Amino acid sequence: MTVRNIVILTGAGVSAESGVATFRGPGGLWEGHRVEDVCTPEALAHDPELVHRFYDERREKLAGVMPNAAHLALARLDREWSGGLLLVTQNVDDLHERAGSTRLLHMHGELKSALCAACGVRAAWEDSLPPETECPNCGTPALRPDIVFFGEMPYQMERIERALGEADLFVSIGTSGAVYPAAGFVQTARYHGAATLELNLDPSAGSLWFGESRMGPAGALVPIWIEEVLAGA
Ligand code: OAD
Numbered sequence: 001m002t003v004r005n006i007v008i009l010t011g012a013g014v015s016a017e018s019g020v021a022t023f024r025g026p027g028g029l030w031e032g033h034r035v036e037d038v039c040t041p042e043a044l045a046h047d048p049e050l051v052h053r054f055y056d057e058r059r060e061k062l063a064g065v066m067p068n069a070a071h072l073a074l075a076r077l078d079r080e081w082s083g084g085l086l087l088v089t090q091n092v093d094d095l096h097e098r099a100g101s102t103r104l105l106h107m108h109g110e111l112k113s114a115l116c117a118a119c120g121v122r123a124a125w126e127d128s129l130p131p132e133t134e135c136p137n138c139g140t141p142a143l144r145p146d147i148v149f150f151g152e153m154p155y156q157m158e159r160i161e162r163a164l165g166e167a168d169l170f171v172s173i174g175t176s177g178a179v180y181p182a183a184g185f186v187q188t189a190r191y192h193g194a195a196t197l198e199l200n201l202d203p204s205a206g207s208l209w210f211g212e213s214r215m216g217p218a219g220a221l222v223p224i225w226i227e228e229v230l231a232g233a
Contacts (some may be wrong), residue, residue, distance in 0.1 A: 001168060003195070009090070024178065059125075084167075105160070116135035118142040123137070164185055198214070
């Protein structure tokens with residue numbers, strides 16, 4: 001099959017070798033917290049100090065991590081691939097853009113962004129974000145971390161669905177396949193006739209849906225796969 005349009009989904013595994021903790025690490029905890037204690041609207045309402053501080057710490061840590069070979073290879077694909085390409089990341093770190101990817105969207109939000117719960121504006125944010133920070137747009141003290149919590153709608157779903165409908169190849173990298181709607185992208189892509197490939201440390205929850213699965217660290221697997229794609233293999 002001639003490949004022209006590629007959609008890539010990345011998860012926490014792509015940033016693991018940069019030293020960013022995955023979500024379902026040892027004991028199923030994310031940096032020592034249950035995901036539901038820091039990643040739900042209920043948690044934000046119940047303990048805003050804890051939730052804001054948690055994302056402040058994640059944001060601060062970005063300064064100490066660097067893109068790894070997988071991010072850099074994906075950025076190379078972005079530069080050199082003349083066909084359609086959309087890199088959809090579930091990650092809230094900024095390592096894909098720091099590596100140079102531009103055809104990129106963050107479906108679960110971004111650490112370096114704040115969201116106004118009152119007017120919905122999204123503002124670039126570098127510093128700490130205490131609860132009740134005033135929105136630069138409407139002035140309401142309602143800025144929150146721009147993270148898509150469980151039960152909230154991920155960003156740009158229409159654009160993603162359109163790209164999946166046009167994809168010849170769908171590739172999933174470093175994600176457990178535990179969280180929908182992202183976990184269902186492989187089935188959508190297959191339905192529209194795309195070839196499907198998974199690159200992950202171990203088989204994901206949806207492994208059986210993929211036409212091909214390669215197991216290993218993203219920093220090793222992704223550059224090899226991208227070399228193959230650019231060589232037209
Ligand atoms: P997970 O932590 O659930 O899964 C990470 C996956 O990466 C696992 O399948 C690991 O085996 C794999 N992995 C770990 N190290 C790797 C490496 N070096 N190379 C390749 N693969 C590796 O993270 P996600 O699937 O990204 O949601 O989690 C999905 C969503 O759940 C997140 O976006 C987040 C979370 O709750 C929100 O924030 C809304």
